[in-house]
Every structure is written in structure tokens, then in C-alpha cells.
Amino acid sequence: MxxxxxxxxxxxxxxxxxxxxxTVSKKVRLAIMLDRMDxxxxxxxxxxxxxxxFKAIKEIxxxxxxxxxxxxxxxxxxxxxxxxxxxxxxNKKRIHVFIATSDxxxxxKLKKTKEEVKSIVKDCVSYAKKKCDDIEFSLxxxxxxxxxxxxxxxxxxxxxxATTINIPDTVGYTVPEEFTEFLSYIKKHSxxxxxxxxxxxxxxxxxxxxxxxxxxxxxxxxxxxCTINGIGERxxxxxxxxxxxxxxxxxxxxxxxxxxxxxxxxxxxxxxQDITNSYVQNNKPIVGANAFKHEAGIHQAGVIxxxxxxxxxxxxxxxxxxxxIVIGIHSGKNAIIDKMxxxxxxxxxxxxxNIVIEIKKYCADNSSISDVDIxxxxxxxxxxxxxxxxxxxx
Numbered sequence: 001m002x003x004x005x006x007x008x009x010x011x012x013x014x015x016x017x018x019x020x021x022x023t024v025s026k027k028v029r030l031a032i033m034l035d036r037m038d039x040x041x042x043x044x045x046x047x048x049x050x051x052x053x054f055k056a057i058k059e060i061x062x063x064x065x066x067x068x069x070x071x072x073x074x075x076x077x078x079x080x081x082x083x084x085x086x087x088x089x090x091n092k093k094r095i096h097v098f099i100a101t102s103d104x105x106x107x108x109k110l111k112k113t114k115e116e117v118k119s120i121v122k123d124c125v126s127y128a129k130k131k132c133d134d135i136e137f138s139l140x141x142x143x144x145x146x147x148x149x150x151x152x153x154x155x156x157x158x159x160x161x162a163t164t165i166n167i168p169d170t171v172g173y174t175v176p177e178e179f180t181e182f183l184s185y186i187k188k189h190s191x192x193x194x195x196x197x198x199x200x201x202x203x204x205x206x207x208x209x210x211x212x213x214x215x216x217x218x219x220x221x222x223x224x225x226c227t228i229n230g231i232g233e234r235x236x237x238x239x240x241x242x243x244x245x246x247x248x249x250x251x252x253x254x255x256x257x258x259x260x261x262x263x264x265x266x267x268x269x270x271x272x273q274d275i276t277n278s279y280v281q282n283n284k285p286i287v288g289a290n291a292f293k294h295e296a297g298i299h300q301a302g303v304i305x306x307x308x309x310x311x312x313x314x315x316x317x318x319x320x321x322x323x324x325i326v327i328g329i330h331s332g333k334n335a336i337i338d339k340m341x342x343x344x345x346x347x348x349x350x351x352x353x354n355i356v357i358e359i360k361k362y363c364a365d366n367s368s369i370s371d372v373d374i375x376x377x378x379x380x381x382x383x384x385x386x387x388x389x390x391x392x393x394x
Contacts, residue, residue, distance in 0.1 A: 001255065002256040003256065013233060014231040016232060017233065017278065034266060069094070101142060212238075239286075322352045337352060340378060
């Protein structure tokens with residue numbers, strides 16, 4: 001079974017999401033949680049970007065025990081020096097160097113020719129390698145880069161000391177078939193790519209980040225870069241929880257595994273939501289409030305008898321403990337009986353048909369119904385039942 005490395009960039013790319021900045025102490029705590037969740041690589045920040053980032057990375061490097069700690073750095077010696085200074089105390093360290101390689105980025109942002117970019121890659125990766133054995137190199141905007149030029153750059157980077165090559169879909173432009181063709185071309189034409197890890201880093205501008213990342217596994221990717229809850233620039237990044245759940249649930253298809261401690265996922269997800277005030281939508285896969293809840297009567301009847309009828313994932317595997325039956329206007333008698341039993345009622349003592357009618361009537365007028373509301377309706381029904389029986393006796 002092939003093992004896939006999980007590279008978490010919540011503390012770097014995730015924090016770049018508007019409104020998601022974190023204090024140093026919160027970053028350190030999150031890094032410890034990611035370490036305990038058995039993330040393979042933690043991108044702790046971009047050391048040269050700010051004093052706050054530098055300080056956070058330095059503190060994180062002191063406390064992370066098992067994960068590799070890395071800092072992002074542009075292809076210049078100043079960035080690389082600052083990155084190394086920030087991570088040098090880590091048990092396992094990596095410098096992550098990047099440069100843009102697409103025509104549009106080279107012309108309008110870098111204002112460099114292809115030959116100049118190749119020279120910069122050679123010099124800077126070699127320079128970083130003198131400081132740290134573990135070097136990741138990224139081709140920014142790779143999916144809009146000429147394929148033959150991408151292959152040239154990759155081989156230069158590997159010969160200069162890169163141990164991981166990362167292919168970012170920086171603007172979320174590619175689609176799965178196109179992405180796998182691009183990666184397959186690199187695998188076929190690069191002389192050295194099979195000697196290093198092949199990583200992918202996808203953005204979600206078209207809602208394709210997770211599927212693009214997963215599709216890369218079928219053509220030899222060995223590392224996926226992602227964030228907790230999928231936070232990140234613009235529409236965000238590949239979501240760690242979705243990748244891990246997909247690989248775990250469809251191991252028959254992907255034929256690989258991750259080392260992530262799945263039980264920690266929900267706890268870390270909630271922490272990231274709380275410290276960034278970026279709460280996920282209710283229907284968010286895995287960690288959303290409704291991900292394991294059922295309101296439709298047909299679904300509820302199936303789940304009550306066997307959860308596997310409508311649940312392909314065991315929520316407890318991901319640290320999620322919920323009452324998966326939601327009472328609403330679409331609920332059937334079986335679900336309401338099940339809820340009453342969970343609330344401690346002996347259902348044989350009640351007029352269930354009438355309670356179902358009353359609950360559905362309440363739900364038609366209200367957006368939700370709580371356990372307190374259900375209890376009140378059942379008690380009112382009991383009172384009506386007693387009143388009717390007394391009238392019949394008299």
C-alpha cells in the first residue's frame with residue numbers, strides 16, 4: 001500500500017485567507033495539534049514576509065516533535081537565509097523554495113526571461129541545499145506553464161538538490177483530466193522526477209481542488225498539500241479532511257493510505273474555525289454540521305436499521321459524535337419513535353400518530369425543532385390523552 005504524505009499549509013496559505021490571521025500563540029497551539037494528528041509536513045509560514053511569521057515559525061520549530069517543519073521562501077538568498085534561521089531548531093526541517101514559471105507570471109510579475117528563471121532556480125536551490133538537506137521546489141502557476149519548460153525547470157531543480165517537486169495549480173485553473181495529462185507528461189519526460197517526491201498544491205477557484213489533488217494520485221503523486229477546512233487564498237485550498245476521508249473510504253480505488261490520525265480531524269477543524277472565525281457551511285463534507293445528519297423519512301428509516309444504507313463514513317472515525325437523526329417536516333414515524341426512545345419515553349404509552357402530526361405541524365411553522373420542543377409536544381399529547389380517557393370514563 002503506497003503511503004501518501006500530507007503537507008499542511010493552514011499556517012501559511014490558509015492564514016492568507018482574508019480575515020484568517022492568527023496570533024503567534026494560536027499558531028503554536030495549532031502546530032502542536034497538527035503534529036499530534038500526524039501530519040507529515042507542516043508549512044509553518046513564510047518567514048521573510050513578516051516579523052510575526054518569522055517569530056511563529058521559530059517558536060513552532062521548538063515544539064513540534066514528529067512533523068517536518070518548513071518555511072516558504074522566494075528564489076532569493078535573503079528569503080532562504082531567513083527561512084533557515086526560522087526553522088533551524090526543528091527536529092526535522094525543510095526549506096520550500098518557489099518561483100513563477102508561467103509566461104504570464106514571468107512577463108508581468110517577474111519581468112524575467114526563461115533563461116534567467118532557469119539560472120535563478122539553479123543558484124537558489126543549490127544555495128538552499130547547502131543549509132538544509134530537505135528542499136522542496138515549487139513551480140508557481142505550474143498548470144499554466146509550458147510543459148517542456150516545466151520539465152526543464154524540474155530537472156534543474158532536482159540536479160541542484162531538490163528532494164520534492166511541487167506542482168501548484170496556483171489559480172485553480174485546471175480540471176482533473178488536464179491535470180493528470182500534465183503530470184503524466186512530466187513523469188514521462190523528466191529524467192529525474194522519479195527520484196524525488198511529486199507533490200500537488202491545488203486551489204479551489206472552480207471548486208475542483210480536492211478532485212484535482214486526488215486525481216494526481218493515479219499518476220504518481222506522493223504528496224498532497226492542503227489546509228484544514230480548505231481555507232486559503234480566494235476560494236481556498238484542497239481540504240485536508242476531504243482528501244484523508246476520500247483515500248480512507250475508497251482505498252479500493254486509490255490503493256494508498258495516509259498516516260493521519262483521523263480521530264483528531266474534527267477537533268482540529270473546530271479549533272481552526274474558532275481561531276479564524278471562518279465557520280464552515282453546514283453541508284461541508286466531513287466536518288459540516290449536517291454531514292452525518294438525516295431528515296428525510298426514507299433515509300431515517302434506513303439509517304435506524306443499518307447506518308450503511310445512507311452513510312459511507314463512520315463519523316466516529318473522524319472524532320465526530322452526533323445524533324444523526326434530525327427531526328423535521330420530512331421525518332417519518334420511525335424516526336420520531338427512535339427520537340422519543342432516546343429522550344426516555346415509553347412509546348407504547350403515547351398516541352404516536354397524533355405526535356407525528358403535531359411535530360410535523362410545528363416543523364412547518366419553524367425552521368428547526370429542539371429536543372425540548374419534542375418533549376413538550378409529547379407531554380402535551382399525554383395530557384390530551386389523559387383528558388380524553390377521563391371524559392370517556394365519565
